[in-house]
Amino acid sequence: MKNLIFIFLISGMFIRCYDTPYVQGERIYNMHCQNCHMDDGSGLESLIKPLNSSDYLGKDEMICIIQAGILDTIIRGKDFLPKEMPSFEKFSPVEMANLVNYINNRWDKDFKEKTIIDIQRAIKSCR
Numbered sequence: 001m002k003n004l005i006f007i008f009l010i011s012g013m014f015i016r017c018y019d020t021p022y023v024q025g026e027r028i029y030n031m032h033c034q035n036c037h038m039d040d041g042s043g044l045e046s047l048i049k050p051l052n053s054s055d056y057l058g059k060d061e062m063i064c065i066i067q068a069g070i071l072d073t074i075i076r077g078k079d080f081l082p083k084e085m086p087s088f089e090k091f092s093p094v095e096m097a098n099l100v101n102y103i104n105n106r107w108d109k110d111f112k113e114k115t116i117i118d119i120q121r122a123i124k125s126c127r
């Protein structure tokens with residue numbers, strides 16, 4: 001019986017690890033974003049904007065926001081309490097690609113994978 005439970009737990013771990021093609025992106029999300037934006041991307045009431053319905057899904061601006069942070073309080077008519085999105089300057093283009101592909105793959109209905117070249121181009125175009 002104990003062995004059965006063990007096998008069940010281990011297989012559960014594998015299923016969990018491989019249900020996204022962007023495993024590194026998921027790891028980065030869980031480490032750096034989830035505490036504010038939540039696992040399901042729903043955000044936190046009037047404090048943290050949701051990611052799962054963000055207008056920036058699939059857009060290059062998302063990359064700039066992650067790099068530079070942002071503070072603007074209104075999204076689609078809903079007023080959020082002023083709380084800053086911190087900047088994450090240290091992600092490499094590969095990490096950034098995995099992160100945004102993970103986010104977009106989960107929540108953008110028109111998901112299209114971004115290459116590392118796309119990311120580098122986007123970063124150059126940020127103000």
Ligand code: HEC
Pocket residue numbers: 029032033034035036037047048049050051053054055056062065066070071072073075080082083084085086088099
């Ligand atoms: C300390 C909490 C915090 C963490 C950690 C955090 N964010 Fe945010 N994020 C915010 C807040 C607050 C906003 C809204 C900022 C504003 O516009 O006023 C936001 C906004 C955003 C937006 C814009 C959403 C929209 O539709 O306007 C994106 C995209 C985003 N965050 C992505 C991320 C990613 C990716 C990570 C992890 C690398 C992350 N955030 C980590 C707090 C956080």
